[in-house]
Amino acid sequence: MxxxxxxxxxxxxxxxxxxxxxxxxxxxxxxxxxxxxxxxxxxxxxxxxxxxxxxxxxxxxxxxxxxxxxxxxxxxxxxxxxxxxxxxxxxxxxxxxxxxxxxxxxxxxxxxxxAPRPVDTIEVTSAVHDRTVVLGSVYAGVDALANHHANHARLLRGTASYYAGALRAITTWRPTRYRVTVDGEEHAFTGYTTVAANSGYYGSNRLIAPAARVDDGLLEVVMIHDAPRRLFFALMNELGSGAHVRRPQVRVLRGREVRIEADRAIPYGADGEVEAVVPVTARVLPGALRVLC
The missing domain is CATH 3.40.50.10330 (Probable inorganic polyphosphate/atp-NAD kinase; domain 1)
Incomplete structure (x- = not known):
């Protein structure tokens, strides 16, 4: 027993x-x-x-x-x-x-x-934060700002705090120039966020990376490019089903190591808790944890 x-x-x-x-x-x-x-x-x-x-x-x-x-x-x-x-x-x-x-x-x-199931974890390192290991995802941009607002909401709790935090973050966001390096290959774009996902879900049941698997030894890298705010809100609504990945403003890559940099000190988060600023590196640790499921 x-x-x-x-x-x-x-x-x-x-x-x-x-x-x-x-x-x-x-x-x-x-x-x-x-x-x-x-x-x-x-x-x-x-x-x-x-x-x-x-x-x-x-x-x-x-x-x-x-x-x-x-x-x-x-x-x-x-x-x-x-x-x-x-x-x-x-x-x-x-x-x-x-x-x-x-x-x-x-x-x-x-x-x-x-039965114990081996799943991947994510090693997170940055210049301003000690090395840590998380399970779900690392995200840099408007979603990290939204999570910060949700975590510090005084009057709202639960899912309502996420929605209020997201609205506040999106309405004040300035498009950012990203430089994302996936397994040594650099990708530059202007936009809202980059997510390195081990789990498909983040931000309270939002399916940010529908193809992500917790045991495939890879991170799903979702990059949301610049778009008019009305289109961005429509895209956010599609996170419930994962349909957003079919939009031309969304690019998805896969890799074992992801470094996220930007032209300004935008925030990043990991599993809703780590709060710091880029640059940040996420590296998958294949099968590093045994979980009952």
């Missing part, structure tokens, strides 16, 4: 995380599994708690959203430890890419008896 350590951040979405864990925890214990809960003070502390639990051969449960999943998954990347996800955030995009159930009984069954 598996032994679990759940890592929860009580200050970031604590009530939602606690509620999500409660139902699953009861089912795990009723099945005879041992479960301990660790409360983190920060994402850095959560990573340390995860490493300690993984070193004791326990299944580490990341309880929260994509920031928590990416932080803990990144900490366990390359260690051989086993990760389980209890989705309890605004987006839960990596859990969605893994097609994890949300109903407690079905999720508990996955955690108790699901």
């Amino acid at each position: 598996r032994q679990f350590t759940a890592v929860v951040n009580p200050t970031a979405g604590g009530a939602t995380s606690a509620a999500a864990l409660l139902g699953v925890a009861r089912l795990l214990r009723e099945a005879g599994a041992e479960l301990e809960t660790e409360y983190s003070r920060s994402l850095a502390h959560a990573r340390e708690l995860a490493r300690q639990a993984g070193a004791r051969d326990r299944v580490v449960l990341a309880v929260g959203g994509d920031g928590m999943a990416g932080g803990i998954g990144g900490a366990l990347s390359g260690t051989g430890a086993l990760l389980g996800l209890v989705p309890a955030g605004r987006g839960n995009d990596f859990a969605r890419a893994l097609e994890l159930p949300t109903e407690p009984a079905a999720l508990a069954e996955v955690l108790l008896r699901g």
